[in-house]
Amino acid sequence: MTRLRHRNWQGWWFALPALLMYGVFVLRPLISTVQYSFYDWDGITPATWVGIDNYRRVLSDPALASSIWHAFFLIIFFTLAPVVGGLFVAALLQEIRIRGLATAARTALFLPQIIPGAAAAIAWVWMFSGNGAVNQVLSSIGLDGITRAWLGDFTWALPAVGVIGTWLGLGFCTILLISGIGKIDTAIYEAARLDGAGFLSTFRAVTLPGLRQEIGVCVTVTIIAALATFDIVFMSTQGGPGTSTMVPGVLVYQLGFTESRIGLASALAIVLTALILVVILPIQRFFRAA
Amino acid sequence: MKTSARERIPGLALLALAMVFSVVPMASMLSAALQPQGTSPSGISWPADPQWHNFVDAWRVAEVTPLLISSIILVAGVVPVAALIATMAGYALGQLRIPGGWIFFVLLLFGLTLPREATIVPLYYQIRDLGLLNTRLGLILVLIGTFMPFAVFWMRAHFLNVPPELAEASAIDGATSWKAFRHIQIPIAMPAIASLSLLLFLWTWNTFLQAIVLIDDPSRRTMAGALQNFVGQYSTDVVLLNAGSLLIMAPTIVVFLIFQRQFSRALISGAVKG
Numbered sequence: 001m002t003r004l005r006h007r008n009w010q011g012w013w014f015a016l017p018a019l020l021m022y023g024v025f026v027l028r029p030l031i032s033t034v035q036y037s038f039y040d041w042d043g044i045t046p047a048t049w050v051g052i053d054n055y056r057r058v059l060s061d062p063a064l065a066s067s068i069w070h071a072f073f074l075i076i077f078f079t080l081a082p083v084v085g086g087l088f089v090a091a092l093l094q095e096i097r098i099r100g101l102a103t104a105a106r107t108a109l110f111l112p113q114i115i116p117g118a119a120a121a122i123a124w125v126w127m128f129s130g131n132g133a134v135n136q137v138l139s140s141i142g143l144d145g146i147t148r149a150w151l152g153d154f155t156w157a158l159p160a161v162g163v164i165g166t167w168l169g170l171g172f173c174t175i176l177l178i179s180g181i182g183k184i185d186t187a188i189y190e191a192a193r194l195d196g197a198g199f200l201s202t203f204r205a206v207t208l209p210g211l212r213q214e215i216g217v218c219v220t221v222t223i224i225a226a227l228a229t230f231d232i233v234f235m236s237t238q239g240g241p242g243t244s245t246m247v248p249g250v251l252v253y254q255l256g257f258t259e260s261r262i263g264l265a266s267a268l269a270i271v272l273t274a275l276i277l278v279v280i281l282p283i284q285r286f287f288r289a290a
Numbered sequence: 291m292k293t294s295a296r297e298r299i300p301g302l303a304l305l306a307l308a309m310v311f312s313v314v315p316m317a318s319m320l321s322a323a324l325q326p327q328g329t330s331p332s333g334i335s336w337p338a339d340p341q342w343h344n345f346v347d348a349w350r351v352a353e354v355t356p357l358l359i360s361s362i363i364l365v366a367g368v369v370p371v372a373a374l375i376a377t378m379a380g381y382a383l384g385q386l387r388i389p390g391g392w393i394f395f396v397l398l399l400f401g402l403t404l405p406r407e408a409t410i411v412p413l414y415y416q417i418r419d420l421g422l423l424n425t426r427l428g429l430i431l432v433l434i435g436t437f438m439p440f441a442v443f444w445m446r447a448h449f450l451n452v453p454p455e456l457a458e459a460s461a462i463d464g465a466t467s468w469k470a471f472r473h474i475q476i477p478i479a480m481p482a483i484a485s486l487s488l489l490l491f492l493w494t495w496n497t498f499l500q501a502i503v504l505i506d507d508p509s510r511r512t513m514a515g516a517l518q519n520f521v522g523q524y525s526t527d528v529v530l531l532n533a534g535s536l537l538i539m540a541p542t543i544v545v546f547l548i549f550q551r552q553f554s555r556a557l558i559s560g561a562v563k564g
Contacts, residue, residue: 008386008388008389011391012382013382014378015383015388018375018441025432025435026404033408033412043415085304089305093302093304093305104309107550113557114492115539116514118498118518119535123315127318132318170308176558179558228406228407234498234518266411266412269405269409272407273408
């Protein structure tokens with residue numbers, strides 16, 4: 001043991017290639033993003049230093065600031081719905097004891113994680129269209145009155161995009177939580193039952209604490225997915241109609257690559273990165289503690 | 291002596307609902323893809339006369355063959371290299387415990403939360419300056435770098451659990467660290483490397499943002515990236531659009547069905563570790 005704990009500087013040769021790739025293709029562009037964010041630059045003519053003007057703009061320009069609000073609103077659909085839904089299924093089921101069903105459930109529930117987000121968006125554009133399956137279902141249960149082209153509706157487009165996020169996260173969280181609940185000692189459940197604890201109190205006292213780590217993972221992964229969402233929105237609505245579904249990810253792309261406002265795009269990207277860290281760090285601390 | 295069958299009915303019903311919810315969009319695509327071309331399909335309904343040859347036509351118009359080849363080249367360029375250098379770095383961090391390694395580790399942790407949007411704009415200029423814009427090599431390099439945080443993290447977790455006596459024994463035998471790594475550590479790490487490779491395959495195949503930014507020519511992109519172009523061209527033809535999209539999704543679904551168990555395990559433990 002001591003021999004290996006020697007100052008093993010040579011070991012760095014093993015770490016070097018990974019560090020190099022990470023440094024050159026992640027850290028270096030990240031530093032450039034910070035740098036660009038203080039300039040006004042169209043990508044061609046020389047850049048001019050503008051200090052924190054781009055940041056001021058991100059936080060004050062209604063179009064930019066509202067994209068950030070949209071991202072936070074999406075957390076309800078990307079995170080809250082899958083975690084609550086997954087908890088319900090896991091708590092009611094505890095484990096899938098039927099073998100074939102377990103395999104079928106895993107396959108079906110993981111499918112949204114497997115296909116590219118861009119393809120999922122195409123599927124949902126069709127689902128949400130005037131002739132799509134969503135309206136078909138609504139009509140069949142007598143809700144003809146509310147059918148519409150969901151993604152073209154100023155009020156309903158953002159929640160509809162959110163539903164795609166729920167679809168992406170629900171299976172993942174459900175599987176994760178079922179696998180977590182299977183690890184909780186069944187003796188604890190039996191003890192709770194003998195004590196006459198009902199479903200809700202067992203859920204609060206046994207299931208929730210036992211699933212702390214899994215819930216933490218679901219929350220973390222899905223919040224990052226909500227705040228940094230790009231593929232789905234880009235392929236389904238492009239931020240429209242108007243700017244009603246605009247999210248920071250799509251805006252960074254548009255500003256950076258179609259409007260050539262590199263400085264502003266970079267400032268927005270940095271704000272997004274900082275927001276993700278600010279949200280995720282306390283969540284990590286909370287779920288890792290205890 | 292757990293929950294009785296009757297108590298489990300609500301849970302099973304909810305589970306069934308979640309399963310249907312997960313599959314319905316694909317069913318809806320399939321139903322539209324099988325309608326006669328030129329019609330405007332509606333909702334989900336099994337067509338009276340399913341037009342399977344729509345897939346043949348879609349294969350051609352979506353140029354699936356070059357896309358398949360392109361995606362395979364990208365996967366072949368990314369996965370082996372990324373898995374190898376991540377394994378090496380994981381070994382350095384988890385087993386050799388290199389001095390100052392914690393700095394690298396913290397940088398990687400930070401990278402796990404970093405959105406792709408944070409680097410995409412300068413990446414474009416950086417790859418352009420390297421003369422690698424519109425080449426697969428540029429995209430391959432970027433993806434290897436992007437996958438490092440998770441991949442190294444994953445391999446480090448494996449090497450933390452390998453008893454150090456193993457390395458000590460080989461050190462006494464006079465094996466160099468590289469030899470010990472190649473002949474002793476890599477074979478033991480194979481299951482971890484295999485799961486990691488599955489995930490890397492999936493992420494490479496599904497890469498979207500970097501593919502559309504760094505490569506203009508859709509036929510050199512990933513399958514996912516090519517969808518953007520395909521939708522642009524066929525957005526009004528619901529039948530062909532859905533048939534083509536299904537074809538583009540099919541390879542990952544097929545690979546997933548084959549390696550279903552390994553995928554699920556990798557996705558679950560990958561999430562918990564990360």
